[in-house]
Amino acid sequence: MFASLKRLIGSAPASRDEGVVLGAWAKSEGFAFKRVKDKTxxxxxxxTKEGWRVEWGGSQRSYIAGQELRFRCDTGLPGDVQMVMLSRVLAQLLESEVFSSFTNAMQTQIDNTLPDEMRWLAMHPKVSLSAAAVLAKRFVLLANAETVAQxxxxxxxxxxxxxAATTWWTDSLLLVLxxxxxxxxxxxxxxxxxxxxxxxxxxLFSVIARRMREVANAGA
Structure with a gap:
C-alpha cells in the first residue's frame, strides 16, 4: 500500500536525530524547545508565543514514513467542523489508495481505520477556489462547513x-492541512x-492559525 506515495517522495531517509536543526530554528524564532520521552x-x-506548537516524533499516519512533523493549534472552531487542504497531486494519490483499499477488501462502506483526512476525500464536498486561480490549479480544499472554509x-x-504555492509548497512535498x-x-x-x-x-502556519481563530471568534 502507498507505493505511489513512495515514488512521489522517495524512500524515507535513514533515521537521524533532527533535534539540532529543530532546536536551532526554535531558538532563532524565539520559541521554547524541549525534548519529550514516551514509550515509542x-x-x-x-x-510558540502565539499559542501554536510544533511536535516532532514517530509518524501517526500511514502515508508518512519514519518521523513526522506536526504544527498544531487549538482554533476555537466548533468540534464538528472538518476541513482538509492538500495539493491535487497528493489528493489523487490518497484517493487512489482509498479506492484500492475499498475494492480489495470488498467493503460496502469506507474503512474507519483509515485516517480521517483520507476518508474525507470521499465524504466531503469540495470548496470552490475559483476566486484564487493559483490555488484552484494546484490545491484541493474539502469541508463539511463551506461557510467556515470560505x-x-x-x-x-x-x-x-x-x-507558498509559487515558492516552496511543491507537488512533491507531502503536506496535509x-x-x-x-x-x-x-x-x-x-x-x-x-x-x-x-x-x-x-x-504560513502562523497566518493560517491566526485566521482560523478570527473566523472562530466571529462565529462563522
Whole structure:
C-alpha cells in the first residue's frame, strides 16, 4: 500500500536525530524547545508565543514514513467542523489508495481505520477556489462547513497560500492541512529537516492559525 506515495517522495531517509536543526530554528524564532520521552522513544516539542506548537516524533499516519512533523493549534472552531487542504497531486494519490483499499477488501462502506483526512476525500464536498486561480490549479480544499472554509479564505490568507504555492509548497512535498475537533494540524515528513523550510512553513502556519481563530471568534 502507498507505493505511489513512495515514488512521489522517495524512500524515507535513514533515521537521524533532527533535534539540532529543530532546536536551532526554535531558538532563532524565539520559541521554547524541549525534548519529550514516551514509550515509542519520544521526540521534540516547540512552543510558540502565539499559542501554536510544533511536535516532532514517530509518524501517526500511514502515508508518512519514519518521523513526522506536526504544527498544531487549538482554533476555537466548533468540534464538528472538518476541513482538509492538500495539493491535487497528493489528493489523487490518497484517493487512489482509498479506492484500492475499498475494492480489495470488498467493503460496502469506507474503512474507519483509515485516517480521517483520507476518508474525507470521499465524504466531503469540495470548496470552490475559483476566486484564487493559483490555488484552484494546484490545491484541493474539502469541508463539511463551506461557510467556515470560505470565511477563512480572506484576501490575506489567499495571498499567503499563493506565495507558498509559487515558492516552496511543491507537488512533491507531502503536506496535509486539517481541521478536526477544533484543532488545526499541518502534517509533513519529519526528516530531513531544513532550517529554511521550517521558517517558511512556520510563517504560513502562523497566518493560517491566526485566521482560523478570527473566523472562530466571529462565529462563522
Amino acid at each position: 522513544g519520544g521526540g521534540y516539542v516547540v512552543e 470565511a477563512w479564505l480572506d484576501a490575506e490568507m489567499v495571498r499567503a497560500l499563493e506565495e 486539517t481541521v478536526n475537533r477544533g484543532m488545526l494540524t499541518l502534517r509533513m515528513p519529519g526528516q530531513p529537516l531544513e532550517p529554511g523550510q521550517l521558517h517558511m512553513v512556520g510563517q
